[in-house]
Amino acid sequence: MKPLSEHEIELSVNGRRQVVRVPARRLLSDCLRHDLAFTSTHVGCEQGTCGACTVLVDGAPMRSCLLPAVTVDGCEITTAEGCRAPDGGLGRVQRALVRCQGVQCGFCTPGMVVSIVAFLRECPRPSPEQARDAVAGVLCRCTGYQDLVAAVLHAARPDGGASG
Known part of the structure; x- marks a missing residue:
């Protein structure tokens, strides 16, 4: 018999079905990092302020450090690892961030x-202006946001930022 404080949850993380047993108060960020080894999910403030822990829950950006893992049972979770290109290379947003020096x-x-x-x-x-608003929810101490705005605009180009 399992302890009452543990729950078995099923989620799809980056397209792969995952079943994990978690304590009732385990946060999604900790479940992803420690139970499932998706280490791109960073935890900075543990208060939902910095945005480093942002993941997509059923397509919507959410602060994983604020979500108990049991609340996302049955959901589709996408981490930065899941934003790669189909061939496993960098996705268009990742390529744009590199090209525009939005990674420090x-x-x-x-x-x-x-x-x-x-x-x-x-x-x-x-x-x-919309691109600036899009990156405002994740605190970045290194770039000054200009390169991040440029990366959003680059990734939005019709060719996905593949050229120039």
Whole structure:
């Protein structure tokens, strides 16, 4: 008999079905990092302020450090690892961040990647102001945001930022 404080949950993480037993108060960020080894999900503030822990839950950006894992039972979770290209290479947002020098220390990068991916699904041709708003929810201490805005606009190009 399992202890009452543990729950078996099933989620799909980056397209792969995962079944995991977690304590009732285990946060999704800890479940992803420690139970399932998806280490791109960073935890910075543990208060939902910095955005480094952002993942997509059924396509919507969410702060995984605020979500008990049991609340996402049955959901589709996408981490930065799941934002890669189908061939396993860098996805268009990841390529744009590299090309536009939007990656410095890298701590905020996973949260930034999934936030931008979700944003571009909703707003495929953003203005510079919309791009600025898209990256404002993830704190970055290194870039000054100009390179991040440029990366959003680059990734939004019709060719997906593949050229120039």
